[in-house]
Amino acid sequence: MKRRDFLKYGAAGLATAGVGLSPFEAFAQALTGTAEIKLGITDVETRLVDGDKVNMLAFKLYGGAGPLATGRVPGPVLRVREGSTVKITLTNDREEAHGFEITGVPGTKTQIAPGGTSTITFTAPVAGTYIYHDSLGDTPLYRILGLHGVLVVEPLNGVTLLGSRTPYSLDKLAPGSRTAVSALFDALGTTDRFQGGADGKWVPAPLTAEASIREKIWICSAIDPKFNALIERGKPIVLNPALTTNVVDNFVPSYFTINNRSGYDLHADYDGMLPAIAKNYIGEPTLFRIVNVGLAHHANHFHGNHLMELARVDLNPTSSTYGQMIVPENIFEVDTTAMWPMQRRDLLLPFEIPPDIPYQIPVSSPTGGQFQRMVNKQAQEPFPLRYVMHCHTEMSQTAAGGNYPQGMVCHWEVLGGLGGRAKVAG
Amino acid sequence: MTTTTKTAGATAAIGGTLAAGGVAAQTMPPLGPNSTAVPGPGDYNGGSVDFTRTGVKGKETFGNFGCDTFDGNPNTPDWTTANAYFVRTVQNVDITMPDGKKIRCWGFGDPLKAPGRELLPSPVIRVQEGDLVHVKLQSSKGTHTIHHHGIEPTTMNDGVGHVSFEVKDDYVYQFQARHAGTFFYHCHKNTVTHFEMGLYGLLIVDPKPENGRVLAYAGGPFYDVEKFWVLDDMDPRWHQITNLDHDVGLCGDDAGLNIFEPKYFLISGTPTRPNVLADKQKIVAKPGQKILIRLLNASYSVLQVMFEGLEVQVISVDGHALNKPWNKWLTIAPGTPFTLPTAQRYDILIDTASPANQAKTGYAHKVHFEFQHWVTRKVHNAGDKMYEGRAFTTITI
Ligand SMILES: [Cu+2]
Ligand SMILES: [Cu+2]
Numbered sequence: 001m002k003r004r005d006f007l008k009y010g011a012a013g014l015a016t017a018g019v020g021l022s023p024f025e026a027f028a029q030a031l032t033g034t035a036e037i038k039l040g041i042t043d044v045e046t047r048l049v050d051g052d053k054v055n056m057l058a059f060k061l062y063g064g065a066g067p068l069a070t071g072r073v074p075g076p077v078l079r080v081r082e083g084s085t086v087k088i089t090l091t092n093d094r095e096e097a098h099g100f101e102i103t104g105v106p107g108t109k110t111q112i113a114p115g116g117t118s119t120i121t122f123t124a125p126v127a128g129t130y131i132y133h134d135s136l137g138d139t140p141l142y143r144i145l146g147l148h149g150v151l152v153v154e155p156l157n158g159v160t161l162l163g164s165r166t167p168y169s170l171d172k173l174a175p176g177s178r179t180a181v182s183a184l185f186d187a188l189g190t191t192d193r194f195q196g197g198a199d200g201k202w203v204p205a206p207l208t209a210e211a212s213i214r215e216k217i218w219i220c221s222a223i224d225p226k227f228n229a230l231i232e233r234g235k236p237i238v239l240n241p242a243l244t245t246n247v248v249d250n251f252v253p254s255y256f257t258i259n260n261r262s263g264y265d266l267h268a269d270y271d272g273m274l275p276a277i278a279k280n281y282i283g284e285p286t287l288f289r290i291v292n293v294g295l296a297h298h299a300n301h302f303h304g305n306h307l308m309e310l311a312r313v314d315l316n317p318t319s320s321t322y323g324q325m326i327v328p329e330n331i332f333e334v335d336t337t338a339m340w341p342m343q344r345r346d347l348l349l350p351f352e353i354p355p356d357i358p359y360q361i362p363v364s365s366p367t368g369g370q371f372q373r374m375v376n377k378q379a380q381e382p383f384p385l386r387y388v389m390h391c392h393t394e395m396s397q398t399a400a401g402g403n404y405p406q407g408m409v410c411h412w413e414v415l416g417g418l419g420g421r422a423k424v425a426g
Numbered sequence: 427m428t429t430t431t432k433t434a435g436a437t438a439a440i441g442g443t444l445a446a447g448g449v450a451a452q453t454m455p456p457l458g459p460n461s462t463a464v465p466g467p468g469d470y471n472g473g474s475v476d477f478t479r480t481g482v483k484g485k486e487t488f489g490n491f492g493c494d495t496f497d498g499n500p501n502t503p504d505w506t507t508a509n510a511y512f513v514r515t516v517q518n519v520d521i522t523m524p525d526g527k528k529i530r531c532w533g534f535g536d537p538l539k540a541p542g543r544e545l546l547p548s549p550v551i552r553v554q555e556g557d558l559v560h561v562k563l564q565s566s567k568g569t570h571t572i573h574h575h576g577i578e579p580t581t582m583n584d585g586v587g588h589v590s591f592e593v594k595d596d597y598v599y600q601f602q603a604r605h606a607g608t609f610f611y612h613c614h615k616n617t618v619t620h621f622e623m624g625l626y627g628l629l630i631v632d633p634k635p636e637n638g639r640v641l642a643y644a645g646g647p648f649y650d651v652e653k654f655w656v657l658d659d660m661d662p663r664w665h666q667i668t669n670l671d672h673d674v675g676l677c678g679d680d681a682g683l684n685i686f687e688p689k690y691f692l693i694s695g696t697p698t699r700p701n702v703l704a705d706k707q708k709i710v711a712k713p714g715q716k717i718l719i720r721l722l723n724a725s726y727s728v729l730q731v732m733f734e735g736l737e738v739q740v741i742s743v744d745g746h747a748l749n750k751p752w753n754k755w756l757t758i759a760p761g762t763p764f765t766l767p768t769a770q771r772y773d774i775l776i777d778t779a780s781p782a783n784q785a786k787t788g789y790a791h792k793v794h795f796e797f798q799h800w801v802t803r804k805v806h807n808a809g810d811k812m813y814e815g816r817a818f819t820t821i822t823i
Contacts, residue, residue, distance in 0.1 A: 180751075181752070183750075184751070187752075248802055249802060253684060254684045264486075264487075264491040267486055267491065295801055296800055297798075297800050298767075299767030299768040299770070301575075303578065303584055303586065304584070305578060306744060306745075330748070330752075330754055330756060332743045332748070333743070333744065333746035333753070334743055334746075334770070335745070335769075336744060336767055336768070336769045336770045338765065338766075338767035339767075354578040354580070355578050355604035356574075356578045356603060356604050357578070357579055357601070357602070358504075358558055358600065358601065358602040359602055360602065361506045362506055362507055363506070363507060363508070363556075363557075363558035364507070373504070380503035380504050381482070381503040381504055381580050381581070381582050382482065385581045386482075386581050387578075387581065387589075388586050388588075388589060392767070392769035393726050393768045394618035394621060394622070394726065394768075395683060395684050395685070395686050395726060395800065397617060397618050398675065398684050401679070401680030401683055401684050401685075402675020402676065402678065402679050402680055402681040403493070403675060403676065403677075403678065404492050404616045404617065404618050404619075405491070405588065405617070406491065411589060
């Protein structure tokens with residue numbers, strides 16, 4: 001592996017806050033019942049973590065700024081309100097036909113001729129996390145080459161009887177699911193385990209933002225450069241049926257990404273990129289909307305806190321609810337979650353005090369806990385506490401056949417104790 | 427490294443239920459060696475820690491992200507007296523596979539209590555809820571770490587090199603066990619290879635006993651029979667290259683670590699063959715008894731599990747009991763396959779007296795494990811009589 005010049009980013013490249021508030025003027029209309037979104041399809045170049053460059057295909061956003069305007073993998077995070085009318089106009093800058101589809105949303109499948117434009121209009125489906133992608137010819141080829149992104153549908157009736165906001169339209173859930181989701185989101189801020197009062201509640205991201213302090217989007221994927229080598233900029237993809245007829249069987253991924261970055265390139269967020277890292281205080285629960293647009297089966301493992309598995313897609317073809325989004329009535333707390341190809345999951349990272357930091361010391365006759373001592377600056381170990389998230393199917397932790405852990409690894413940070421953000425803000 | 431050769435049947439009775447997963451009727455599970463031959467580390471301060479020599483305060487660069495990771499043997503910050511104390515070394519283990527080949531593995535050894543004890547999986551760390559735990563890792567031949575998977579301590583005690591450090595000589599990991607349930611521990615250095623080599627074992631947190639009985643968790647079910655099923659798969663190429671180079675691939679080489687083609691499949695250290703009963707891992711229980719199976723996918727495959735004939739209940743996932751206001755036990759009907767991703771644990775309760783199971787006595791019910799490729803989800807080496815990724819054992823009531 002080339003010791004690539006990691007100073008390339010320089011200080012200016014480091015994102016200011018990594019909150020990802022993007023100038024999404026295009027989406028302001030989503031609030032009022034109709035959303036009009038204009039996307040383009042174009043060629044881009046991506047620099048991998050070892051410095052190698054590959055060609056990719058990307059969505060771009062008309063009216064966006066920075067890389068979103070010129071084309072970025074993944075495509076822009078689109079946010080709309082449930083039940084609103086959504087109109088997406090797609091322009092194809094490339095010399096070959098492309099497709100578009102939002103999996104699980106009827107009426108969204110279309111084709112765009114080379115140099116042409118196509119428009120779809122649909123009603124925003126039930127609240128949740130969706131994948132849009134190019135599925136032309138029912139091959140995952142264009143998806144893995146970069147033509148993918150996330151659509152978030154915000155609920156119309158997401159507030160529990162006790163006033164807690166949730167990511168789901170509670171009136172559309174089965175009673176058992178409604179009870180479970182309400183119990184969890186009502187517990188936030190109100191129990192010994194999840195403290196913080198009103199500030200300890202989950203807060204959705206603004207409709208105009210890709211992500212927020214309490215909501216992150218992670219798009220997992222993988223790259224096999226021999227497929228990217230089929231892309232010549234400004235030309236149709238090189239015909240190679242031996243390779244592309246059965247993409248899955250020929251796919252030997254060697255780079256593993258979240259939001260098209262891996263390893264060291266995920267250790268911080270940069271301007272123009274879809275942010276990945278949650279840096280919060282205790283009592284600031286954070287929603288992770290994680291999807292896998294790649295072709296490997298991942299096992300995303302969080303250190304530091306267990307996460308609540310809120311929603312997923314039923315990917316079992318023999319199931320009666322195959323393909324549907326399931327908000328379970330049985331919300332597991334997990335440290336590892338199965339991210340199969342085309343899985344979409346919402347998980348809540350509670351930002352509780354990491355439970356196994358000694359909480360009764362001395363153990364013989366406890367007078368306090370170490371976390372409070374850290375908050376009081378009486379402890380040796382400082383904030384932030386940094387916890388990694390990595391896929392435990394560890395082949396995904398490599399890049400170019402080695403270089404652990406330059407693969408699908410990211411982290412999250414505990415900046416301090418309860419109410420810390422307000423204290424810092426003064 | 428010292429070399430120990432795995433010999434069948436060497437499982438000592440220490441602690442009752444060991445890594446090999448002996449079935450033990452019990453009222454009081456063996457707690458971790460709360461007092462071992464070596465006393466707890468005592469009431470002394472751990473001393474100062476230079477965090478700038480770790481990922482905690484050191485500047486993270488491309489170079490130290492993986493290749494030149496922070497290493498050392500710092501004092502444990504915020505040291506406090508423990509009441510459960512373990513030592514783990516790193517040792518070679520050679521496993522004889524069904525095709526007669528010997529595969530070099532690595533396991534954590536327990537020099538205090540378990541000489542000769544099976545090292546694959548490594549000896550169980552068993553503690554009680556509320557225990558202040560010290561696990562001293564004595565590295566040898568290069569650096570290692572221990573990540574107590576599912577246990578959530580401070581960053582310095584979490585065992586991840588690039589955000590903290592890798593252990594050069596020794597380090598005492600410190601945490602206090604909060605949740606009763608099934609966890610595991612493993613090396614998190616060049617994890618892709620060190621976890622594959624076998625540097626892992628179960629970590630079980632028992633609740634405090636109630637009326638002299640130990641339940642699965644406080645307020646949870648009692649069980650008469652306990653079994654550990656830890657599923658693993660091995661690609662011999664990986665074992666060869668890792669044994670030759672402990673740091674294989676770390677600093678730029680293409681070692682092919684994105685390609686994993688396992689040939690061997692193990693249940694709790696017992697190599698298996700397709701369509702041949704893994705006799706050593708079978709469960710025998712009496713009618714009316716409750717069985718608790720602690721199931722871990724330690725393989726790099728999608729693990730599909732299927733219980734024939736018996737209704738089972740998942741009572742805990744990843745060490746967190748299904749007893750919160752937002753969750754409950756999950757019942758799995760007989761013959762229904764389910765999957766586990768790498769590293770996930772299910773605690774599975776089988777109530778032999780339940781309405782669904784009470785008529786099922788007198789049979790050996792098969793339990794099938796299928797190891798599926800992480801990209802194609804096809805069973806490994808389909809049709810091969812020796813190397814197919816299938817294993818089974820039985821539950822007899
Ligand atoms: Cu782990
Ligand atoms: Cu880990």
